[in-house]
Amino acid sequence: MRVVKPAPRGEVPTLREKTCSTCGAGFTLTPDQKFFLCPECYAQEYRRNAKARSSGTQVLTHITCVACGTSEYLSFVPQDASQALCKACFGRQRREQKPDRRH
Ligand SMILES: [Zn+2]
Ligand SMILES: [Zn+2]
Known part of the structure; x- marks a missing residue:
């Protein structure tokens, strides 16, 4: 074979x-x-x-947080710089927008 x-x-x-x-x-x-x-x-x-x-020239956008007034530099361009939130407030807002459904 x-x-x-x-x-x-x-x-x-x-x-x-x-x-x-x-x-x-x-x-x-x-x-x-x-x-x-x-x-x-x-x-x-x-x-x-x-x-x-x-x-090393990262584009930083200077914003003044509309919620707490903090001046901060963001590493991205927000959709509306006049309505921008600092990272802390942005994180808080995101948590608040997400309803906590614990029952
Ligand atoms: Zn080519
Ligand atoms: Zn803030």
Whole structure:
């Protein structure tokens, strides 16, 4: 009886064709890679992110809490800065909005 050996798997990874979501260029990925950008755009994106990280200039929004009057810097831009709450009040408001149904 002759045993036909299956073709060896995993030696040659099947490359998948992908299209870069930024520049539209085609590039190939091995099955375990999950990139949406071609190597060129990926490197560009990486450099941009690295620069943003290293510069340390996080955008801070100065707000005056409408509830307690505390001046605070938020690390994000609130929807309405004139109606913004400090972190403490924001947390409290969130707790109050969530009805506690313990019976
Ligand atoms: Zn690209
Ligand atoms: Zn407050």
